[in-house]
Each structure stands twice: as structure tokens, then as C-alpha cells.
Amino acid sequence: MSTKLKGLLGGVVMSAMAVTAAxxxxxxxxxxxxxPANFLQELVNEYEEETGVSVTVExxxxxxxQTKAFTEFNARGSAYDMIVGDSQWLGAASEGGHYVEMTDFFAKHNVGDVMAPATVKYYAEYPGNSGKFWSIPAEGDAVGWSYRTDWFEDPAEMKAFKAKYGYDLAxxxxxxxxxxxxxxxHRPDEDRYGVAIYTDNSYDAMVMGVENAIFSYGAELGNFETYEVEGILNSPExxxxxxxxxKLYSYTPPGWAKTFFVENNQAITEGLAAMSMNYFAFFPALLNEATNPHAANTGFFANPAGPTGAQHAALGGQGISVVSYSDNQxxxxxxxxxxxxxxxQKRWAELGGYTAHAATLESEEFRQATPYNEAFYQTMFKVKDFWAVPEFAELLTAANQRLYPFIVGDEGTAQETLDALAADWAATFKKYGRTE
Amino acid sequence: MTHSEPRAGQSAARGLNDKSIRNLFIFPTIAFLIIFNIFPLLFSLYTSFTDFRASTNAPANWVGLENYSYLLTNEFIWRNFTITAKYVLISVTGQVVVGFGLAMLLNRYMPFKGLITTLLLLPMMLSMAVVGLFWKLLYDPNFGIINHSLGLGKFEWLANPDMALWAVAITDIWMWSPFVMLLSLAGLSAVPKHLYEAAEIDRAGTFYTFFRITLPLVAPILMIAIIFRTMEAFKTFDLAYILSSQPTTELIAIRLYKMAFLEWQTGLSSAFAYIVLVMVVGITMIYVKYLNKVKER
Structure with missing residues (x-):
């Protein structure tokens, strides 16, 4: 072998080693x-500065x-080392062997106490109360509300409201x-509408919207330990x-039948609705005058209490998990x-991420940082979530098939709708052997 | 050495023989078909008899005909089939009426006929997703041009469960009528002119000429257009998915997608796909049989 060829081969081997090491x-x-994904990329750039390890947020x-993540899981692919997955995925991803268990990591670093309790319960633990953890709460989120402060604070409106309802407009x-x-x-003649809510039934949008009402009315989706739903999901509350x-749907703008976070922010930016339901993660856009001409007149509040005084909100947000097929665990x-x-975590919050870190959340600095952080802080200690079982998508489909015709299509009664949904869910749990 | 060199040269000049060339073309194609068509087809047939879920590491269990019986007795699946049948009927009928009507209009002298034909063909050249998003704006009750032009006020096309399917079908008709028009135009231009002249001499009326000359002669090519459009309408996904989220517009392709890739019920969705396949093949066979009859006349 000539010296030239040896040199060439040596170069190739060295390059290959360098690529592997990198x-x-x-x-x-x-x-x-x-x-939030852009904010996370900014944050992890600082990790690279500290350690030299580069992190890319894809x-x-x-x-x-969901489809892309699970396709990669199913293929046992190592394209992703970590994933910031939805809380509902916990059951499917942990039982499917796609997430690495983090129980020891939780114990070693006391994560259960460091993060807000509700976020640990819903983003990290599966099955419920099992003491087994699969994710680090990363992006805390929940459904809150934005509203038009100028409409609420208009003296004429305040006077008219008090005269009609007997209490102050607030x-x-x-x-x-x-x-x-x-x-x-709600004044269609003036192109002004009462409220914007979630109605899209493609995935979990409308169900999350309905959950806000169900949880605050003191009701539950079922018993998360026994999987019993009959009498709970269709309770009077x-x-x-x-x-x-x-009823809220009847106060939405026209055509409000396939709406999620984009449309609900548009309801405020386009001056359509007085109040709009949305995840807190989408509120920064409402304070940006470039995207919201009414930014100076936009306020925020937490999901209100129900008739019994119970006050909860549907959980959004995600936890960060290590993928079982990663070569870099x-x-x-x-x-x-x-x-x-x-x-x-403080830096994460500064960049715009919604931290789940309890101490950061509770700090005055965080609560005063934006007009919606206080509402977010209040909400994150009152959140509740959807089923996180592996068959969650089937439960969502059934919920969409039952709830949508009632809410948007005006078919049947609420009692009939929830009775039918309870029967569907009970059948699904039975099918997967969770109940007798 | 002196002998072998010319022989090698001859072989190179001859190149590969016919059999080798045939194999070179056929074997990769067969391998491709087996890997990407036959194997998935057989594998999905097998999974349709199991409770396999691609999202878990659990092994597939044989469940026999359970998936098929569940699907064929499920009220929501039947609703999806009914919606799809209604959609196919409205959409294909609309496309045939509009497409054939346009072809009749274009099958006569008119200025800028070529330009008009090209412009009419534009909708079918657009992406389904773009058309869906575009028509969503047109249907918007607040600022949509359709309500504005027709003076319908704030009429809700997509939010109204009874209207949503019609709205999707109208969009599909707008998009695909040009396809029917194109095929019909080809059929109409192939009708011998002397037949019309003979009919004129015999003082045949317009309707008589249409039903006795035009339609029978264009029928075979029109039938081909109907077969293509029925198969396409049967598997419509993107347009309905983008335009509406109503249960009244949940076509079988949408339900199948949700079952397979959101719920990851791989076994069940495979069975569903086979039921759809059998139905499409069955409908196509009926059409083809009818097409052959028409050709024989």
C-alpha cells in the first residue's frame, strides 16, 4: 500500500472518529x-456555551x-434523544416502552418537591399515585382567559351591565x-360577540374547553384509579x-365551529369577542402590538369558579422525557x-417559557413579570387533566363524537350526551381490561 | 491473449442479451412491488385479524373476525359510511352535470376557446390543501365573498351541521368538474359530425339529438370519468379535513386516519381499510361492467 493511500485511509478513519465523537x-x-420551542432553543444554546454539548430543538x-412522535417511537428510531410530549401520552409512551423511567432521577434530585405538585402528578407520574415517573415537567400550561379591558371599563357599558344584572362589570x-x-x-348587529371558546373536535381542543366547565362545576371525568365513569362523568354537576x-357557544362569533388556539387569539386581535379562552402559552402574542392592535387593552383572568366554588382548569403543557431508543441517554x-x-428555571421563565418550578412560580418576580403570570400562577395549582391511559386517543374520539353534535349541532340533551359518552368510555376501559 | 482480446471486444459490443435486459428491468420492479405493495398488503391483511397496536411493544393477538364484526356493527362507522355515500353521490353528480355542461358549451365555436378551456382547468391543478384553506375563507360568515355575493348575510356554511357536507361537496365540484369537462370534451369532439348532419336533415329535435346521438357516444368516456371521480371522492380526506370538523363531514378516510394514526388501533384500522378496499373494488366492478355494456351497444 502506498504511503499516499495509507495517509488517505488514516484521514478517513480520523474523520469518522471525529464525526462519532461529535x-x-x-x-x-x-x-x-x-x-415556547423557540424559547427552549435559546435556553439550550446557553447549555452549549457552558458544556460544549450542542442541543437542537426540532x-x-x-x-x-403526535403522529410524528409515535411514528418515530413505533419505528424504535433514535432520531430524538428527548421529547417534550403531551401529558396524555404518558400511558401510551411508558407502557409502550418508549420513555425511559425517571423514578431514580426523581428521587436523586428531589424533582417531586422542586416542581409544582400538579405538574408532577399530571406531566410525570404514571400510573396515577404509583410513584413511577417518566418526565420532567418542562412547559407548564393551562387554559386561561383573555378579555378586552376597554370594553369592560367603558363607563356606559358598566352602567348598562349593572342595570341589567345587578352587579359590577368586572x-x-x-x-x-x-x-x-x-x-x-353578544351583539351580532354590531359585529361584537360575547366569547370565544374551543370547538375544534379534531384532537383535544373542544374536550379541553369542556373540561374547564366540568372541573369547575365540581364534576370529574371519572375515577382515575378504578376507571369507573358511570355516575361520575354523567353526574348532575x-x-x-x-x-x-x-350556552357559551351561542355567544360566539359566526362560524365558530372549528376553533382552537389560533382562532381564539384572533377573536381578540380582530376585536370580535369580549372574552376568549386559550392556553397561557399563546398569551404572549396578545401583548405584542405588532400582532394585536388591542394589546394595550387586553387583560387576563384565570378560569372562574363553578356554582360550588370549585375552581379548576384544564391542563396543557408538557413534560420532557428521555426516549428509550436514544443513543445518548x-x-x-x-x-x-x-x-x-x-x-x-428562572432563566427559562425569563425567556418566556412557562416554568413548572415551584419556587420560581411562587416568586413575586415571576408573578409580576407579565399581566398574565399571576393568573397562570393561580391556575397551575388548580389544574386537572384528561385520562393519560394508552387508549386516551380512543377516549378523545368518543368524546368528540358525543360532545360536538350536542354543543355545535344542537342534537339531544346534555344528559343524553354524557350518558352515551359514559357508556362509550366504560366499554373502552372494559375492552382494555381495566374494568370487569 | 491475442484471441481473447477480440472476443472480449465482441462481447462488450454485443452488450447484454435480451433476457438480461428484460430481467434488469423486471426484477427491480417486482422487488419494489413485493416490498412496498404486496408485503404491506398481506401484512395488513394479517394484522386486520389481530389486536395489534403499533404504538406498543405488545405482541399481536389473533382475534379472528372480531375487528370486522365490531366495525360492521358500530353505529359511528355506519354513520361514516352513510356520510361518504351521500358525499360521493352529491359530489360526483355535481361534477358530471357541471363538467359535461361546460364541455357542451365549449364544443362549439367561441372566441378565445383555448384560453377559456385552460382557465377552466386551473382549479384541478391546485393543491387540495390550498383549495381547502382558500374556500374556508370564501365560506367565512364574517367576511366570506360567497355570502356577500349571494346576499346571504352571516349564513354559516361550515358551522351548520346540515350544510357542512354540501359546502365540502361544492368545493370538490368546483375543483374537479374541469376533469369531467376535459374527458367529455374529448368524447364530444370524437362524435362524427355527419351524424348531426343526418339528424338535422331528418329534422330531429335538440333533445332527440342529445339523447340518441351525443350521450350514447360520449357515455363510455363519461363512464371512465365517473369511475375515476367516484374512487377519488370515496377516499377524499384533505378537503373535508381542512374545511370542517363536523361529525357530519367525517368521511371514512378521515375516520380511518384517526383510527390508524391518532388512536394507533392498527389491527382495527387494517380491517377498516380492507372493508373500504372491498367496497371501492365492488363499486368499480359495477361501473366497469356497465361501461362494457355501453361499449357493446
Whole structure:
């Protein structure tokens, strides 16, 4: 072999080694395409500065997120080292063997106490109360409300409202007030409407919207430990909640039949509605004058209490998990150790991420940082979530098939709708052997 | 050495023989078909008899005909089939009426006929997703041009469960009538002119000429257009998915997608796909049989 050829081969081997060494230090986090993912990329750039390990946040549109993530899982692919997955995925991803268990990591780093309790319960633990953990709460989120402060503070409107309803016009503290205010501002002749709510039944949008009512009315989706739903999901409180959600639909702008976060923010930016339901993660856009001409007149409030005084909200947000098929699990855990540090969580919040870190959340600095952080802080200690079982998507489909015709199509009654849904869910749990 | 060199040269000049060339073309194609068509087809047939879920590491269990019986007795699946049948009927009928009508109009002298034909063909050249998003704006009750032009006020096309399917079908008719028009135009231009002249001499009326000359002669090519459009309408996904979220517009392709890729019920969705396949093949066979009859006349 000539010296020239030996040199060439040596160069190739050295290059291959260099590529291998570099790829071991490149971590990939998969998430949906939205602002928090951009904020996370900014944050992880600082990790690279500190450690030399580069981290890339790869994103895909929300509509494609679940399908793409599970396609990669099913293929046992190592394209992603970590994934910021939805809370509902916990059952499917943990039972399917796609997530690495983090129980030891939780114990070692005391994560259960460091993060807000509700976020640990819903983003990390599966099965419920099992003490087994699969994710680090990363992006806390919940459904809250935005509203037009200039409409609410208009003296003429305030006077007319007081005359009609007998109390002062202010951000609603109860669902009864929410309904009154929605009715009051609903003026189709003036192109002004009462409220914007979630109605899209493609995935979990409408169900999350309905959950806000159901949870605050003191009702539940079922017993998460025994999987019993009959008598719980179709309880009188849940029926009342669903009736009132439907009532809210009658105060929405025309064509409000396939709406989610984009449309609900548009309801405010286009001056259509007095109040709009949305995840807190989408509120930064409402304070940006470039995207919201009414930014100076936009306020925020937490999901109001129901008739019994119970006050809850549907959980959004995601936890960050290590993918079982990753070749860089050790490096991923090293990254997570850095990610849960208090100073990093503070920085995460500064950049715009919704931290689930309890101390950061409770700090005055965080609560005063934006007009919606206080409402977010209040909400994150009152959140409840959908079923996180592996068959969650089937439960969602059944819910969409039952709820949508009632809310949007005006078919049947709330009682009939929830009775039918309870029967569907009971059959699904039976099919998967969760009940007798 | 002196002998072998010319022989090698001859072989190179001859190149590959016919059999080798045939094999070179056929074997990769067969391998491709087996890997990407036959194997998935057989594998999905097998999974349709199991409770396999691609999202889990659990092994597939044989469940026999359980998936098929569940699907064929499920009220929501039947609703999806009914909606799809209604959609196919409205959409294909609309496309045939509009497409054939346009072809009749274009099958005569008119200025800028070529330009008009090209412009009429534009909708079918657009992407389904773009058309869906575009028509969503047109249907908007607040600022949509359709309500504005027709003076319908804030009429809700997509939010109204009874209207949503019609709205999707109208969009599909707008998009695909040009396809029917194109095929019909080809059929109409092939009708011998002397037949019309003979009919004129015999003082045959317009309707008589249409039903006795035009339609029978164009029928075979029109039938082909109907077969294509029925198959396409049967598997419509994107347009309905983008335009509406109503249960009244949940076509079988949408339900199948949700079952397979959101719920990850792989076994069940395979069975569903086979039921749809059998139905499409069955409908196509009926059409083809009718097409052959028409040709024989």
C-alpha cells in the first residue's frame, strides 16, 4: 500500500472518529412548533456555551406532532434523544416502552418537591399515585382567559351591565358571571360577540374547553384509579357544566365551529369577542402590538369558579422525557440535571417559557413579570387533566363524537350526551381490561 | 491473449442479451412491488385479524373476525359510511352535470376557446390543501365573498351541521368538474359530425339529438370519468379535513386516519381499510361492467 493511500485511509478513519465523537455530544429534543420551542432553543444554546454539548430543538406543526412522535417511537428510531410530549401520552409512551423511567432521577434530585405538585402528578407520574415517573415537567400550561379591558371599563357599558344584572362589570369570578358577561357583550348587529371558546373536535381542543366547565362545576371525568365513569362523568354537576358550555357557544362569533388556539387569539386581535379562552402559552402574542392592535387593552383572568366554588382548569403543557431508543441517554440525563437547576428555571421563565418550578412560580418576580403570570400562577395549582391511559386517543374520539353534535349541532340533551359518552368510555376501559 | 482480446471486444459490443435486459428491468420492479405493495398488503391483511397496536411493544393477538364484526356493527362507522355515500353521490353528480355542461358549451365555436378551456382547468391543478384553506375563507360568515355575493348575510356554511357536507361537496365540484369537462370534451369532439348532419336533415329535435346521438357516444368516456371521480371522492380526506370538523363531514378516510394514526388501533384500522378496499373494488366492478355494456351497444 502506498504511503499516499495509507495517509488517505488514516484521514478517513480520523474523520469518522471525529464525526462519532461529535454526534455523541449533539442532543436532539423534539417538540411542537410554537413560541415556547423557540424559547427552549435559546435556553439550550446557553447549555452549549457552558458544556460544549450542542442541543437542537426540532419542531413540527401541532397537527402533526403526535403522529410524528409515535411514528418515530413505533419505528424504535433514535432520531430524538428527548421529547417534550403531551401529558396524555404518558400511558401510551411508558407502557409502550418508549420513555425511559425517571423514578431514580426523581428521587436523586428531589424533582417531586422542586416542581409544582400538579405538574408532577399530571406531566410525570404514571400510573396515577404509583410513584413511577417518566418526565420532567418542562412547559407548564393551562387554559386561561383573555378579555378586552376597554370594553369592560367603558363607563356606559358598566352602567348598562349593572342595570341589567345587578352587579359590577368586572372579570368574571364565577361561571355564572362568565355567562352573563358573554350574553351582555353578544351583539351580532354590531359585529361584537360575547366569547370565544374551543370547538375544534379534531384532537383535544373542544374536550379541553369542556373540561374547564366540568372541573369547575365540581364534576370529574371519572375515577382515575378504578376507571369507573358511570355516575361520575354523567353526574348532575357535569350535565350542568356541559349545558353551560353549550350556552357559551351561542355567544360566539359566526362560524365558530372549528376553533382552537389560533382562532381564539384572533377573536381578540380582530376585536370580535369580549372574552376568549386559550392556553397561557399563546398569551404572549396578545401583548405584542405588532400582532394585536388591542394589546394595550387586553387583560387576563384565570378560569372562574363553578356554582360550588370549585375552581379548576384544564391542563396543557408538557413534560420532557428521555426516549428509550436514544443513543445518548447518559448525556440526556446530564442535560436534564442542568435543566432543573433553579437558576436555569428562572432563566427559562425569563425567556418566556412557562416554568413548572415551584419556587420560581411562587416568586413575586415571576408573578409580576407579565399581566398574565399571576393568573397562570393561580391556575397551575388548580389544574386537572384528561385520562393519560394508552387508549386516551380512543377516549378523545368518543368524546368528540358525543360532545360536538350536542354543543355545535344542537342534537339531544346534555344528559343524553354524557350518558352515551359514559357508556362509550366504560366499554373502552372494559375492552382494555381495566374494568370487569 | 491475442484471441481473447477480440472476443472480449465482441462481447462488450454485443452488450447484454435480451433476457438480461428484460430481467434488469423486471426484477427491480417486482422487488419494489413485493416490498412496498404486496408485503404491506398481506401484512395488513394479517394484522386486520389481530389486536395489534403499533404504538406498543405488545405482541399481536389473533382475534379472528372480531375487528370486522365490531366495525360492521358500530353505529359511528355506519354513520361514516352513510356520510361518504351521500358525499360521493352529491359530489360526483355535481361534477358530471357541471363538467359535461361546460364541455357542451365549449364544443362549439367561441372566441378565445383555448384560453377559456385552460382557465377552466386551473382549479384541478391546485393543491387540495390550498383549495381547502382558500374556500374556508370564501365560506367565512364574517367576511366570506360567497355570502356577500349571494346576499346571504352571516349564513354559516361550515358551522351548520346540515350544510357542512354540501359546502365540502361544492368545493370538490368546483375543483374537479374541469376533469369531467376535459374527458367529455374529448368524447364530444370524437362524435362524427355527419351524424348531426343526418339528424338535422331528418329534422330531429335538440333533445332527440342529445339523447340518441351525443350521450350514447360520449357515455363510455363519461363512464371512465365517473369511475375515476367516484374512487377519488370515496377516499377524499384533505378537503373535508381542512374545511370542517363536523361529525357530519367525517368521511371514512378521515375516520380511518384517526383510527390508524391518532388512536394507533392498527389491527382495527387494517380491517377498516380492507372493508373500504372491498367496497371501492365492488363499486368499480359495477361501473366497469356497465361501461362494457355501453361499449357493446
Amino acid at each position: 454526534s455523541a455530544e449533539d442532543l436532539v429534543i423534539f417538540w411542537a412548533e410554537w413560541d 419542531t413540527t406543526p401541532w397537527s402533526d406532532f 372579570p368574571p369570578a364565577t361561571w355564572a358571571q362568565l355567562l352573563d358577561i358573554a350574553e351582555f357583550f 357535569a350535565v350542568q357544566a356541559l349545558e353551560d358550555y353549550k 447518559e448525556e440526556s440525563f446530564a442535560f436534564l440535571e442542568w435543566f432543573i437547576r433553579e437558576d436555569v
